[in-house]
Amino acid sequence: MKNGTETLETYTTLMTMNGAAHAYAAALSTGIINTIVEEPRTAHDIVRICGTVEHATVLLLDALCAMNVLVKDGERYGPAPILGMLNGQQRMLGNDHWAHLPAFLHTGKLARHAGDAGMAAQEQELSSAALEWLMAPVAQEVAALIGIGARMRECAILDIGSGAAVWSITCAKLDTAAHVTAVDWPAMLVAATEAARAAGVSDRFTAMPGNYETIEFGVSTYDLAIAANIIHRETPETCRSLFSRVLAALKPGGTLAIIDVFSGQEAGELTRAISALELALHAGHGGYKRSEDVIHCLGECGFVEAAYKPVRLPPYTMGAVLAARPA
Structure with a gap:
């Protein structure tokens, strides 16, 4: 029955x-x-x-x-x-690239997507605004998991591939002495800078335009590094390169928070599976990672105390892997 x-x-x-x-x-x-x-x-x-x-x-x-x-x-x-x-192309709910799915299945040819260089800056900003709205409750939960405003105060925060910087700005609102450095392409940092102004933290916010895969982060500079919604775009090799550079940029005892889609929450499995298919449509490499594989990679790069924390909030797909640079 x-x-x-x-x-x-x-x-x-x-x-x-x-x-x-x-x-x-x-x-x-x-x-x-x-x-x-x-x-x-x-x-x-x-x-x-x-x-x-x-x-x-x-x-x-x-x-x-x-x-x-x-x-x-x-x-x-x-x-x-x-x-x-749902403004601009967002209002179409991705119809432009979902229509490409049959061709993708037959040919493997990728669809145009939000990260393409040809995408208008306005569309990128609208996409970031939608993500900010969707992820705000998750960002609050992740900040609590990290200990922002409790065990972690007066933090120098590096937000890698920041988008609208919802994660780091949430931390800055909870830690009123924190300073955020957001790294992303210039068009994306427009949305982040406006979000910082709207949140009242613009005096503690620095935009660092550039490619996070090559830009210099500095040495022993940050208490917290945030890598949110970026590792699914990376290969195992580029993940190792990024993690090694972040390790050097953190102060001894500093924390790396990797926030992304991970499997393991039954309520979000349909969302995760459809999201994985959508990702494959417009990304020729990468893919959603298993938390245990990320933890293993972090250990290879010199991080310690790596652990996975699921975020049991809609869309029930997000989680955080937290790891530390040895003190």
């Missing part, structure tokens, strides 16, 4: 996810989403502007409300908070 129930649940989930995806796509292609983002409107106004049929449109609008894409206030439909994060 249990197997039958699980099969029925799987069937229902697949059908619902597919229907929801088509409903969202139809709302985009008919202009309904953009019309509502402009300002909350009644169903009658939406039908008039978009040229759709009222009965079908109301059913679609109610489905979008059930999906938490829209909210209804009286007779008006307005955008839910998620639409504030």
Whole structure:
């Protein structure tokens, strides 16, 4: 009976996810989403502007409300908070590269992705903003695991491949004497600098533009180094190179926090598996690592006390490997 129930649940989930995806796509292609983002409107106004049929449109609008894409206030439909994060190409939910999946399976040819040099700076900033919103609760939990504001105070923090710097800025807010140095490409540091200003830590924030694989970090300079959402882009060889350089940049007893997608949380396995497929679509190397392999590599590079800590918060895929430079 249990197997039958699980099969029925799987069937229902697949059908619902597919229907929801088509409903969202139809709302985009008919202009309904953009019309509502402009300002909350009644169903009658939406039908008039978009040229759709009222009965079908109301059913679609109610489905979008059930999906938490829209909210209804009286007779008006307005955008839910998620639409504030889904700007530009983000609003298409990655359709441009998912459409490439059949070709990828047949040829192995990669899709264009957010890290390509040709991607507009604005799109990179929007992608970073969405990641910041998604990862803010996880960043709070990781900061607690590290001991920021408790056993670790007045930290010099190196944020490697910072993006919008959600991880290091969270630490700086908890440790009011911390100073952050964020390393990333110039377009990404625009978002990080703005995030630091918005968080009130811009006087303790330094942007260091450049390629984290080659830029000089310094020697015995930092109490904490953060490598968040970058090692899945690296090969074992480039991981070893990066870890060795970070070891030299940390003060004796300093901590490296590697934050990334790791397996092991049942609630997040579907998200992790789909994310791994998406990563393969636009990355010719790397891939999500096993925490035990990362710990072994850190030991080879001279780190001690390496341990994995899962973060049991949505999206239930994230974890942190913490390791120390010998004192």
